[in-house]
Amino acid sequence: MTTPEMGRGVLRPAVAATRFELLREEPAEAVAPYVEFYWIVRWDLRGRPPHEQKVLSHPNVHLVFEQPETAVYGVQRGVFTRVLRDRGQVLGVKFRPGGFRPLLGSPVADLTDRSVPAAELFGPAVTAAERTILGASDVSTMTATAESLLLSLLPGPETAPDPVTAEVAAMVERITASPSLFRVDALADDLGVSVRKLQRLFAEHVGASPKWVLRRARLHEAAARADQGVGIDWAALAADLGYSDQSHLTRDFTATVGASPARYAGE
Structure with missing residues (x-):
């Protein structure tokens, strides 16, 4: 494999x-x-x-x-x-x-x-x-x-799926496909809904806040880059992912994964 x-x-x-x-x-x-x-x-x-x-x-x-x-x-x-x-x-x-x-x-x-x-x-x-x-x-x-x-x-074939189910799935897919989306208000604007509605939809249907989903998508990208090995420009990656600086990325990654990005990449 x-x-x-x-x-x-x-x-x-x-x-x-x-x-x-x-x-x-x-x-x-x-x-x-x-x-x-x-x-x-x-x-x-x-x-x-x-x-x-x-x-x-x-x-x-x-x-x-x-x-x-x-x-x-x-x-x-x-x-x-x-x-x-x-x-x-x-x-x-x-x-x-x-x-x-x-x-x-x-x-x-x-x-x-x-x-x-x-x-x-x-x-x-x-x-x-x-x-x-x-x-x-x-x-x-x-x-x-x-x-x-x-x-x-599940609901039988005679019952059409709730359109909100597909709507929410598309919202999450929009986040995971767009590392350039960093902020909840920008996401809401991009999706054409209010921040409050977005938060309600995610609590009801997803089980995590829009802010958490955005943050997790960034950490997935950071981990995927780290898995490629050493030689990564962490400052540039932090900027690409919308962090204020490299130390912000390092703190976020370390708090979640338990090791800094550089240490994770080198192990």
Whole structure:
């Protein structure tokens, strides 16, 4: 597996690629308005030390089929850390920003920095799906089982998706595709909405504030550049990402990742 397949947000992807396999599968058309993709992580560390993996999370809710318990993870505003040991696999459903709101029935901000047992939200069908998914050896069985569960939970084909779901997803995509957007008021102007409306939409449908999503997009870019190795002009990068100076970038990166950009790049 090559490093780029790890995706943005996986810290130290070159090391990660030697410890586990990460696969992605596209959702079927029926669930695509709500689901960005399915991801499968498989590892075999028998006879090797456990591996601690850190991830700079995205503004997405995830449904993760795993042991000891399948759970729903809200937006994790810190660094998400998971220790892998022995042998195993998990399957995750990465919902589009705003895509989990129709299943939750309440503001997605209620899940921020939390995980909730999926069975508490969706009942015993989750347990049956978990047994099939974690016992399967082929990806198609895993994703088909997850998709069948989702189809039983999501609005039926006779119900058109809430247009706000697509609107919010497009807003977040605008942020992640535009590193030049630094400020919430500039984002609101760019999207043609008020700052207050933007904040309400993100609390209700995303689970993180527009300011946090903007900041996280900058940190994703900084980490991706750092993963390229040494020889980076950090002052120029800080300016590109809208920081007041290099020290501002260094403080922000260090507070979140736990190491300065230069140290992270050199390790």
